[in-house]
Amino acid sequence: MRPLIGISCCVKAFGVFATPNHAASGTYVRAVMGPIGGLPVLLPAAGADIVAELVPRLDGLILTGSRSNVWPGHYEGPDHAPGTPEDQERDATTLPLIRATVAAGVPLLAICRGMQELNVALGGSLDQRIQDLPGRMDHSTPSDQPISAVRTGKAHAVRLAEGGRLAAMLGVGGEIPVNSLHNQGVRRLAPRLRVEALAPDGTIEAVSAPDAPGFLLGVQWHPEYDWEQDLRSRRIFEVFGEACDGWAAQRRAKAPKLKSDLQVAAE
Numbered sequence: 529m530r531p532l533i534g535i536s537c538c539v540k541a542f543g544v545f546a547t548p549n550h551a552a553s554g555t556y557v558r559a560v561m562g563p564i565g566g567l568p569v570l571l572p573a574a575g576a577d578i579v580a581e582l583v584p585r586l587d588g589l590i591l592t593g594s595r596s597n598v599w600p601g602h603y604e605g606p607d608h609a610p611g612t613p614e615d616q617e618r619d620a621t622t623l624p625l626i627r628a629t630v631a632a633g634v635p636l637l638a639i640c641r642g643m644q645e646l647n648v649a650l651g652g653s654l655d656q657r658i659q660d661l662p663g664r665m666d667h668s669t670p671s672d673q674p675i676s677a678v679r680t681g682k683a684h685a686v687r688l689a690e691g692g693r694l695a696a697m698l699g700v701g702g703e704i705p706v707n708s709l710h711n712q713g714v715r716r717l718a719p720r721l722r723v724e725a726l727a728p729d730g731t732i733e734a735v736s737a738p739d740a741p742g743f744l745l746g747v748q749w750h751p752e753y754d755w756e757q758d759l760r761s762r763r764i765f766e767v768f769g770e771a772c773d774g775w776a777a778q779r780r781a782k783a784p785k786l787k788s789d790l791q792v793a794a795e
């Protein structure tokens with residue numbers, strides 16, 4: 529039986545009436561059905577009220593990327609510049625969901641906005657436009673390139689932390705090339721998080737939590753865009769899937785054994 533993997537949704541307006549929908553990119557569904565080997569379930573941005581009943585049912589959680597940004601009020605940041613996209617319904621769901629998921633030990637893979645949410649949920653803060661900071665690169669989506677090239681192309685290298693979990697997971701050391709589609713970045717790293725990769729300009733590109741009871745990895749880039757071409761992207765999903773499999777086996781072992789109808793009938 530495949531592990532049940534929650535995929536965080538954004539609230540986006542669709543259709544002629546711009547009706548708010550809870551949505552996630554199909555790239556995450558394909559990654560779950562592919563290299564992760566799980567059963568995907570989209571998690572609506574329905575607020576903290578769903579968290580306590582949801583987490584015990586999950587075998588893994590993916591926090592997705594999004595153009596929207598974590599509301600600065602969650603990390604005492606300055607207001608966003610006018611027009612900066614936000615999604616406070618998503619924040620109100622993912623921040624408590626992250627804390628509950630990490631506490632329970634459910635495997636968690638945080639991607640781009642998801643890594644930023646992870647950092648904020650655990651007490652860190654963000655810079656809102658790192659390209660405006662002295663000495664920093666522009667990590668955002670170049671407007672002069674087609675989105676397909678940006679997604680599967682490589683924008684810069686990241687240096688893996690020596691002896692880190694990500695380097696061990698990938699079986700490599702030194703640098704790997706990654707794509708890059710973000711304006712924001714980690715400012716103050718949450719106390720429980722450890723740097724797993726850095727960009728040439730010092731931007732934190734991957735994090736883990738050594739004291740977390742389960743698998744926990746955040747990456748600022750997007751492995752869901754290029755896992756079919758990039759074996760390291762694929763490996764991240766495979767290792768996450770193995771952790772979710774293990775969690776699912778533990779959960780089934782603890783579940784009360786319900787008798788099947790046939791067993792009851794045979795008594």
Ligand SMILES: N[C@@H](CCC(=O)NCCCC(=O)O)C(=O)O
Nearest residue numbers: 593594595596640641710711712
């Ligand atoms: N908004 C944040 C996070 C960026 C991010 O998740 N990018 C993926 C975008 C995918 C899409 O276009 O839907 C930031 O800007 O840092």
